[in-house]
Amino acid sequence: MKKNIYLILIILLSMMSTSGTAQTRIGGFPFFRSFLDGIMDEVERPGPNNPTAKPGVDRSNKADLVKNLGLQLTTLKSEVGAFYLPDYPFTTNDGLKIEFEYMMYTTPGSTGGITDGITMFLMDAERAGELEYGAEGAGFGYTYRWTNKTLEGNNIEGQRIKGILGGYLAIALDQNNFKTVRMEGHEQRNGVFYDDDPRKTPSTKPDKYNTYSNVTIRGAAGPDFREVVSRHPSGLLKYQLYEGDWGYPVLATRHTGGSRSSEDLWNQAGFILATDTGGYLQGGFQAGNIIPPIAQGFDIAGGGTFTDPDEPEYRKAIIKLETNPDASVGGFKITVAIQHGNESTTVIENFTFPKKLTYIENGLPGAINNDFPLIATVPPRITYEVETPDQLVIGFMAATGTETNYTNVIKNLRITPLFGANTANDDITGHRRGPVTIRPLDNDLGYIDSGSGVIGDKEYLDPSSFRFWTDEYTCLGDRKFEHTVNGEGRWVYDETTAEALFFPEKGYVGEASIMYDIKGKESPYDGEKFRSSLAIISVTLADEYP
Numbered sequence: 001m002k003k004n005i006y007l008i009l010i011i012l013l014s015m016m017s018t019s020g021t022a023q024t025r026i027g028g029f030p031f032f033r034s035f036l037d038g039i040m041d042e043v044e045r046p047g048p049n050n051p052t053a054k055p056g057v058d059r060s061n062k063a064d065l066v067k068n069l070g071l072q073l074t075t076l077k078s079e080v081g082a083f084y085l086p087d088y089p090f091t092t093n094d095g096l097k098i099e100f101e102y103m104m105y106t107t108p109g110s111t112g113g114i115t116d117g118i119t120m121f122l123m124d125a126e127r128a129g130e131l132e133y134g135a136e137g138a139g140f141g142y143t144y145r146w147t148n149k150t151l152e153g154n155n156i157e158g159q160r161i162k163g164i165l166g167g168y169l170a171i172a173l174d175q176n177n178f179k180t181v182r183m184e185g186h187e188q189r190n191g192v193f194y195d196d197d198p199r200k201t202p203s204t205k206p207d208k209y210n211t212y213s214n215v216t217i218r219g220a221a222g223p224d225f226r227e228v229v230s231r232h233p234s235g236l237l238k239y240q241l242y243e244g245d246w247g248y249p250v251l252a253t254r255h256t257g258g259s260r261s262s263e264d265l266w267n268q269a270g271f272i273l274a275t276d277t278g279g280y281l282q283g284g285f286q287a288g289n290i291i292p293p294i295a296q297g298f299d300i301a302g303g304g305t306f307t308d309p310d311e312p313e314y315r316k317a318i319i320k321l322e323t324n325p326d327a328s329v330g331g332f333k334i335t336v337a338i339q340h341g342n343e344s345t346t347v348i349e350n351f352t353f354p355k356k357l358t359y360i361e362n363g364l365p366g367a368i369n370n371d372f373p374l375i376a377t378v379p380p381r382i383t384y385e386v387e388t389p390d391q392l393v394i395g396f397m398a399a400t401g402t403e404t405n406y407t408n409v410i411k412n413l414r415i416t417p418l419f420g421a422n423t424a425n426d427d428i429t430g431h432r433r434g435p436v437t438i439r440p441l442d443n444d445l446g447y448i449d450s451g452s453g454v455i456g457d458k459e460y461l462d463p464s465s466f467r468f469w470t471d472e473y474t475c476l477g478d479r480k481f482e483h484t485v486n487g488e489g490r491w492v493y494d495e496t497t498a499e500a501l502f503f504p505e506k507g508y509v510g511e512a513s514i515m516y517d518i519k520g521k522e523s524p525y526d527g528e529k530f531r532s533s534l535a536i537i538s539v540t541l542a543d544e545y546p
Contacts, residue, residue, distance in 0.1 A: 001350045027263040029096075031088055031415040032472050032534055036072040041473070042064045043083050046395075049132035049244075053145075053159050054078070058138065069305070070411030073118070073398035075107050080141045084395030087126040088415070092331045092388055095418030100396070102173065103409040104301035105313075106427040111268075112404035113299060114212060114520065116140060118396065119172035120319060125322040127166035127390035134163040134244075137401035138177030139189065142170040142218060143248040143542055146188040148362060151371050156186065160483060161246030167221040168392060169353060170248070171319055171336060173300050174216040177401070179253040179271075180209065181362050185371050191250050191273050192280055198362065198379075207262055208269040211255035212213035215336050215347045222247030228380035232366025239364055239380075244380065249273060252290065252351050254283060256338065257297015266297040275357035278381050290351045298340045305409075312341050322350075322418060330355040331388055336367075358383040363480045417517055419454050421519050421532035436502045438541055441466075444532065446520030462521035463498040469515035469534060488512040491537075502539045513538040 033043065040084025048059040051109065065083035066072045102118055109316065119140045135145035147156050169466040172178045181191040193204050196490030226241045251273050257266035270283030271289040282293025302313035309316075316339040321332040331353040337346045359382060366376030394415065397406030422445040468476040468483050468491065476483060481493040489504035491514050502512060519531045 001102070002168070023334060029090070029415055029417070030420065030531060030533065031085065031413070033071075033413050034472060035065060035413065036066055037244045038067045039473075040065055040071070040083075042085065042087050042350075044086050045083050046131040046133055048080065048161075049134065050158075050161050053161050055078070056110070057136070063132075063488060068411075070101075070103070070409040073396075073408045073410065074400045075405065075407050077115075077400055078136050079400045080129075080133055080136045080397060082395060082397040082409065083140055083384070084123075084128065084131060084393055085415075086128045086393055089391040089393055090378060091391055092327070093323055095323050096321045097189075097416050097418050097420075098187060098414070099316060099416075100115055100413040101314070101316045101411050101413075102302075103313070103407070104173070104175070105190045105303050105304050105317070105405045105407055107405040110405035114175045115401045115404040115406045116177060116399045116407050117173045117175045117300070118410065119170045119399045120316075121164065121170040121395050121397065122168045122277050122392045122538055123164055123395065124166035124168060125393045126389065128393045131164065131166075131395070132162075135161040135187075135189075135395060136399045138180075138182060138187070139163070140170065140172055140174075140178050140250070140399045141397035142167060143189060146247055146504055147371060148185045148188075148365075148368060148371065153184045159186065160245075162242075163221055165221060165249050167248065168386070168389060169220065169356070170218045171334070172177075172214075172216045172218070173317060174214040174253070175301060176210075176214075179214055179250055181218040181375075183363065183365065183373050187374055188373060190246075190247045190248070190359065190361050192378075193362065196198065198279070198360070199211050207265055208255075209539050211265065211269045213256045213258040213298075214253050214269075214469075215256065215300070215338070216253040217334065217336075217348065217351065219251045219354070219359075222382070222384060223387065226382065228361060228364070230361075230364040230366045230376040230380055230381065231378035232374050232376055234367045234374070237367060238366060239300065244362055247384065249357070250280075251354070251357075252348055254291050254347050255297075256300050256345070256347055257294065258299030260291070260299075261297050264297075266294045272351075272398045273357065273359060275354045275359075278358040278360040282465065290349060292346055292349050294345055294347070298338070298343075298345065300338065302340070305497035309339070309342050314341050315339065318344065320418060324352060327388070328355065331386070337408050354386065355388070356383070356385045403437070408438075416533055417530045419456075419525055420530040421446050421517075421525070423518070423533050423535040436489075436504075437505060438500045438502070438537055440500055440535065440537060441498045441518060444535075445465055446518075447525045447530075448520070448522040449524075460520050460522055460525070461498075461518055462526060463518075464495045465497060465519045465521075465526075465531075466493055466498075467517050468493065469517065472515065472534060475517075482487060485512060485513060485514075500537060502537075504539070508542050509543065511540045 108531040255269035365373035445456035
């Protein structure tokens with residue numbers, strides 16, 4: 001005799017919040033899009049600046065929804081796919097948590113290695129209406145591309161591309177080139193040096209400067225006009241730089257290890273900008289450091305598609321932007337973690353985004369010799385203050401270079417309050433016949449301020465604030481605790497016991513699901529802006545229900 005099996009899956013689908021209200025998912029955080037249903041509401045796709053910059057390269061936005069896969073950003077060489085959320089502004093006073101699952105892999109049928117990656121960026125909300133993304137490839141769509149004036153007898157100044165105007169911050173899943181200085185005739189950009197001596201461009205780069213799996217943070221666009229001089233023993237070159245031609249310095253970068261990494265290189269290859277001198281300091285790799293130790297290295301790219309965290313290809317980025325109590329020092333305190341399979345590793349921790357900084361614009365050649373740009377021995381050293389925009393908006397991009405057809409995909413994007421109520425996954429099997437009872441709040445968390453810090457526990461949740469959602473766009477409303485789906489069954493929530501029950505219709509076989517959210521009961525975390533992520537309660541009846 002076959003057993004009837006009821007498989008209960010409570011799947012976390014978190015969301016993020018700022019100072020806006022969360023009565024609905026329209027016009028304020030929390031925000032969630034699975035990108036699996038073919039719907040892209042409230043998501044805009046920008047175009048490129050200088051769309052014809054490079055002959056033979058189509059610079060149009062390649063972001064496209066692929067049902068049941070996600071929002072596919074790139075598939076071929078020299079592409080950018082980008083989107084942003086203009087209707088969801090926030091400020092540096094709003095602590096946010098940004099989570100998204102991502103897939104990075106060589107496009108099927110192609111040969112070649114890895115290329116570039118995915119970045120999350122913030123920009124001035126007042127300028128979002130004029131957003132045009134920057135250079136493809138190692139520019140990740142965020143930064144600029146400078147070039148020689150001429151190459152092989154041809155004027156190529158028209159191939160220069162500005163970075164995002166009003167760009168404030170970019171955090172990249174960087175497969176090699178976003179972090180390093182670029183010095184080629186057709187592409188020049190500032191970055192981390194190739195050697196301990198910044199005047200050298202060694203033929204063989206030391207391993208710690210030539211890593212293939214990194215998390216890299218770049219800073220804000222240079223906001224105004226600058227005239228600078230770049231010097232080399234053979235001469236000097238003068239530059240006139242306008243907004244979008246400079247800035248975007250590497251603030252911090254850290255190698256994560258992986259298949260191309262030598263033993264423990266992930267605890268050696270990491271750098272932080274010294275904002276007083278413009279040089280780079282090697283990370284500490286100790287507990288409590290901005291670049292903490294990693295017990296075991298991993299590839300930033302999963303190398304394939306996935307549907308479940310149990311798969312080794314699974315990757316999720318978790319970015320926390322915490323309000324800095326001393327705004328005179330800088331903006332957010334930034335923590336970046338990567339979930340790879342079932343493990344989560346903190347890569348950068350509590351990095352303070354600087355308000356004022358000095359950096360070295362080492363992407364400008366000191367001289368040109370037979371089309372070959374020579375790295376400056378005395379490059380421009382630029383100091384500028386980063387004005388914090390009144391409001392910011394968030395966007396995402398992926399980029400590929402000239403060598404490899406590569407696929408980058410984002411799905412299950414969640415933007416939630418940093419201390420909004422938190423939901424977690426549950427798997428329940430082997431139920432007896434009859435209605436299915438679920439206690440969805442048992443491994444969820446609400447938060448309180450204990451006086452010595454914020455702490456979380458399920459006891460800090462408000463069971464009466466539970467709300468059913470029929471999908472990621474439609475809430476039943478406050479205290480609407482029953483919902484019937486014809487042909488499947490009836491959902492009921494009991495606020496006194498904090499239990500959800502599902503009564504399947506007789507004979508129903510298959511999956512039935514519903515979403516919910518919740519919030520805390522202690523001030524200030526009982527406010528609507530601290531509402532939780534959406535969670536899906538999914539009940540699979542594997543055999544007929546008599």
